Amino acid sequence: MANHKQIVRSTMQESKVRLVKSHRTRRRFNPRIFIDRIIETTATISLLITGFSGVGAMACWGLEIIETNANPNIIISGWQQQKNICLGAMLVSFSAFLGSSLVGASFNIQRDRF
Secondary structure (H helix, E strand, O other), X not given: OXXXXXXXXXXHHHXXXXXXXXXXXXXXXXXXXXXXHHHHXXXXXXXXXXXXXXXXXXXXXXXXXXXXXXXXXXXXXXXXXXXXXXXXXXXXXXXXXXXXXXXXHHHHHHHHOO
């Protein structure tokens, strides 16, 4: 019985020590890091959207050609409109990538003081 009580006391003391040691200081909010991460995320997402929109536009273009060859009497097909939507999304997302890269580069040059 005495040994059991000693074990219980030692685990209680260890848990108190762990609580005291796990106290961490609070981080400050750094707006530069936050802005850099937003710019990097925007650039990455816009590149992904550009790639997926390009693949979608190529797929719609291929399906438009297949549909035209299958029935030449159809003048306006739905694939042409979808292709134009994908190409527009590709253009917008690529311009967002260029804009975010330009803003990120200008922030870095301004911070380095060239």
